Amino acid sequence: MQYTSDKIRNVCLLGHGGDGKTTLAEAMLYSTKGTDRLGNITDGTTVCDYDPEEIKRKISISTAIAPVEYNGYKINIIDTPGYFDFEGEVLQAVRAAETALIVVNAKDGIHYGTTKAMKVAENNKMPCLFFITKIDEENADFEKVYTAIKERYGQKICPISVPIMENEKMTGYVDLIEMKGKNIEGGKVTEIPIPDALKDEVAQLRHSLDETVAETEEELMEKFFAEEEFTAEEIKRAFSHGIKERSIFPVMCGSGTTLAGIQILLKFIQQYTPAPSADPSAPTAAFTFKTVADPFVGKMSFLKILAGQLKSGMTLTNKRTDTAEKLGHIFTIKGKKQTEVEELAAGDIGVVTKLVSTATGDVLCAPGSNIEVEPIKYPRPCLSMAIFPLSKGDEEKIAQGIQRISEEDPTYSYTINSETREQIISGMGETHLDVLVSKLKSKFGVGVELRPAKVAYREAIRKKVKQQGKHKKQSGGHGQYGDVWIEFEPYDGEDLLFEEKIFGGSVPKNFHPAVEKGLRECAQHGVLAGYPVVGLKATLVDGSYHDVDSSEMAFKMAASIAFKEGLKNANPTILEPIGKLLVYIPDRMMGDIIGDITKRRGQIIGMTPTGDGLQEVEAEVPMAEMATYAIDLRSMTRGRGVFTLDFIRYSDAPANIVAKVIEDAKKNKEEE
Numbered sequence: 001m002q003y004t005s006d007k008i009r010n011v012c013l014l015g016h017g018g019d020g021k022t023t024l025a026e027a028m029l030y031s032t033k034g035t036d037r038l039g040n041i042t043d044g045t046t047v048c049d050y051d052p053e054e055i056k057r058k059i060s061i062s063t064a065i066a067p068v069e070y071n072g073y074k075i076n077i078i079d080t081p082g083y084f085d086f087e088g089e090v091l092q093a094v095r096a097a098e099t100a101l102i103v104v105n106a107k108d109g110i111h112y113g114t115t116k117a118m119k120v121a122e123n124n125k126m127p128c129l130f131f132i133t134k135i136d137e138e139n140a141d142f143e144k145v146y147t148a149i150k151e152r153y154g155q156k157i158c159p160i161s162v163p164i165m166e167n168e169k170m171t172g173y174v175d176l177i178e179m180k181g182k183n184i185e186g187g188k189v190t191e192i193p194i195p196d197a198l199k200d201e202v203a204q205l206r207h208s209l210d211e212t213v214a215e216t217e218e219e220l221m222e223k224f225f226a227e228e229e230f231t232a233e234e235i236k237r238a239f240s241h242g243i244k245e246r247s248i249f250p251v252m253c254g255s256g257t258t259l260a261g262i263q264i265l266l267k268f269i270q271q272y273t274p275a276p277s278a279d280p281s282a283p284t285a286a287f288t289f290k291t292v293a294d295p296f297v298g299k300m301s302f303l304k305i306l307a308g309q310l311k312s313g314m315t316l317t318n319k320r321t322d323t324a325e326k327l328g329h330i331f332t333i334k335g336k337k338q339t340e341v342e343e344l345a346a347g348d349i350g351v352v353t354k355l356v357s358t359a360t361g362d363v364l365c366a367p368g369s370n371i372e373v374e375p376i377k378y379p380r381p382c383l384s385m386a387i388f389p390l391s392k393g394d395e396e397k398i399a400q401g402i403q404r405i406s407e408e409d410p411t412y413s414y415t416i417n418s419e420t421r422e423q424i425i426s427g428m429g430e431t432h433l434d435v436l437v438s439k440l441k442s443k444f445g446v447g448v449e450l451r452p453a454k455v456a457y458r459e460a461i462r463k464k465v466k467q468q469g470k471h472k473k474q475s476g477g478h479g480q481y482g483d484v485w486i487e488f489e490p491y492d493g494e495d496l497l498f499e500e501k502i503f504g505g506s507v508p509k510n511f512h513p514a515v516e517k518g519l520r521e522c523a524q525h526g527v528l529a530g531y532p533v534v535g536l537k538a539t540l541v542d543g544s545y546h547d548v549d550s551s552e553m554a555f556k557m558a559a560s561i562a563f564k565e566g567l568k569n570a571n572p573t574i575l576e577p578i579g580k581l582l583v584y585i586p587d588r589m590m591g592d593i594i595g596d597i598t599k600r601r602g603q604i605i606g607m608t609p610t611g612d613g614l615q616e617v618e619a620e621v622p623m624a625e626m627a628t629y630a631i632d633l634r635s636m637t638r639g640r641g642v643f644t645l646d647f648i649r650y651s652d653a654p655a656n657i658v659a660k661v662i663e664d665a666k667k668n669k670e671e672e
Helices: 021-031 052-057 084-094 112-123 142-156 196-214 218-225 232-244 262-272 395-408 430-444 509-523 552-568 587-599 629-637 655-671
Strands: 008-015 064-070 073-079 099-105 128-133 157-159 161-166 169-175 180-185 188-192 249-253 285-294 298-307 315-318 323-326 330-334 337-341 349-353 363-365 383-389 413-417 422-427 448-451 458-461 465-473 480-490 497-500 536-544 572-586 603-609 614-622 642-652
Touching: 008 021, 008 084, 008 112, 008 262, 021 064, 021 073, 021 128, 021 262, 052 430, 064 262, 064 330, 073 262, 084 112, 084 285, 084 430, 099 112, 099 142, 128 142, 128 262, 142 157, 142 196, 142 249, 157 196, 161 180, 161 196, 161 249, 180 262, 196 218, 196 232, 218 232, 232 262, 249 262, 285 395, 383 395, 383 430, 395 413, 395 422, 395 430, 422 430, 430 448, 458 480, 458 642, 465 552, 480 509, 480 552, 497 509, 509 536, 509 552, 572 587, 572 629, 572 655, 587 603, 587 614, 587 629, 614 642, 629 642
Parallel strands: 008 073, 008 099, 099 128, 128 249, 157 249, 497 536
Antiparallel strands: 064 073, 161 169, 169 180, 180 188, 285 298, 285 363, 298 349, 315 323, 315 363, 330 337, 330 349, 383 422, 383 448, 413 422, 458 572, 465 480, 480 536, 572 614, 572 642, 603 614
């Protein structure tokens, strides 16, 4: 069917990992005959978790689209991962939706993932609905979870349905708008009286609903105080306005596995949530919110139509590259199933394959269009590892595979460290990098392993010395002769500082560049562990030469001898990189986090409240102690802590670290 913009709803499922988003999407599909069987995560048969990695791990890894047709409306359900490693997928998904449906499970209540979901919705100014799921599982407690949500988010929280329970199973619900009981049997909903046992709770919750509705208009507030009942039209107007303006956050309940509460949720989305604000009469414009690199189909670009109609065969301009893109086949998509269509209406979501220059975040529009779209702001990757091929010569394959995977997920970062000669992959956490390793194997046929990245230490001297370097070789014909005296001393700078104070021409000027070159080459590998030498001043003060046997090469060798001998006597030491750490954590976790930073040889600089129950802890820490910090912080804070770490300077390493670095360097040399 073709749907006009006013009959389209785009709803993004958000929440903590494991709270039931994918199961809820499956229930909405099955309830509307979008599928002929109710899939489940355990068997790997859901529509939205179709990737082999998702089936294997039993978690959502990427955003999936599942459109359902209900009462003449098209509801595009956008299912997102709940695990923090895949935050980039969530940030892409919300850009295609008008409404956030935040899923909370009735057993555990508000997790940090719930709070994070609300923050994402707030940042994107999205209307919010709550759905309390897993109502009929053991230890479920609707009242407790509803109260916790109400306490956290205040007067905006508005109850819409209450579960009717029998023998710990949800057999129906009370619709608080209609004030009617509904029985659920075999997926069918029939009207029943409100059970006596629920009447007091229902009365209280209906009062709470009326109070929230009254807040939307002065006239309704007057009616509320006069204890007059609201009409159905007044309630609809209040909800439609309040949800759109984020002054009402409705709460419903049910179960994705038994389909309880699914019908009221679908009806509520259809009646009260906003349609896309997309002008069908304007020139065509579409936003690329996601890209999938499919080895069989090629590149798949997921588009949200911002204006006009997207039609097969049309040519649009990519605003970023200013290049023309001809659209071939257009598809709607349900999980992995693609259905070809001729056009998509303003506000709808679809997929176009094989676009040449279009990447995630790009806008495609009619030539001359002035439409502007804010770019997606991704979090910085926080866990870095060195990546090695299992087969020699596969380095190029790794780079190509990572480039394709990064098109799908820009929260990956890939660099080659020229100093350590390691390929470095960075991501949002351990699982994120583990998924990348699996995808490289399954999609691009390259086996890799991850190891901790080498730390880029430096070497320096702490004493001034004067050292001779003499290179003299006689082996028939021309010999080799170069003789220099060089003063080595520490100075406050990074690069080698070379000066000459030669008197009387003991080393002719034409050989000075060779001396400097010899020193610079040597400074790349220090005398203790082979790390680059920094903060070194070298002054050529004296020497001698031979009219026939002296050459640039001879003076370069002489400088090298002076360097190696001189630095050994100049109190050489190892410098370690120090990073500026900013950690954001709940107040109550301060003690544990500070203790952990101290164990990592960190120095606390300051603590500042951020105003939302979090503290910012600033510290300076050796980078060598931070390799697993992303994993450890997540474990210590149950996912509540976030951090940034940036290199700021090099500093003298303690004696035990110096000894270990030198020992490790010796071992590596022996292995080579």
